[in-house]
Amino acid sequence: MSDDIIIRIRDLKTAYGDHVVHEHLDLDIRKGEIIGVIAPSGGGKSVLLRAIIGLKQPAAGSIEVFGKQLETLSEDQRSEVERRWGVMFQDGALFSNLTVRENVMVPMREHTNLSEQLSRELADMKILMAGLQPDAGPKYPSDLSGGMRKRAALARALALDPELLFLDEPTAGLDPITAAAFDQLIRSLQKAMGLTVFLVTHDVDTLNATCDRIAVLGDKHVLAVGTIDELRAFDHPWVQEYFGGPRGRAATGH
């Protein structure tokens, strides 16, 4: 496998009972890129993310992450791979009974032997990196605004200095100013940490502000992958409407 492909998906099929979500889906994610994944609602973006990180078993096909197929690995090997990525789920998935700092420490406890003291210090660093004030650490998720909760979830996703970051709808539910600040944060973290980012979104502003390439899911597979300009020229009704509609045109300046 070429070193610059971090995720390689071939002929993937996923299904829930008789309901096929993906079929004959191929996709390569390159090292260091921010790739946006778009689809109509219910088009299989989140299920694709879950399949890549091993939470949804494929019905057929293969997914390699860092050159390894998760289902062929032992538990220890799998844990080694899992600690190289961070995931920010759509609803944040923070533990409501833990403080922000304790939430960020969860992956450290799970995957490392770091002392409590060092874990706390590292967690506080991630909290700052995610753009929160230091006093956010002892707060509970319920004490935070929606935007701050997203940042707390991002801090947890960054806990283990990942090479690969999965973001599921990071700006959903944020006001435009907070969303734009989050877009900038993703971009600057990507640069500073050399991250590869797999970003599921509906937000055409986020795509425009952050993504190097965009993959369009439709008809159960990847319809097209390319830059926004390449996709604007792609002859498919949904893609044309997405980028050529009023929101798409406003976001991309066309």
Ligand SMILES: Nc1ncnc2c1ncn2[C@@H]1O[C@H](COP(=O)(O)OP(=O)(O)OP(=O)(O)O)[C@@H](O)[C@H]1O
């Ligand atoms: N746990 C589940 N059980 C049964 N069906 C599921 C489950 N999770 C997802 N699905 C189905 O898989 C399909 C794809 O869902 P998915 O959540 O990936 O879509 P999406 O593109 O992320 O949608 P949205 O933009 O609305 O978040 C949908 O038809 C959904 O109903």
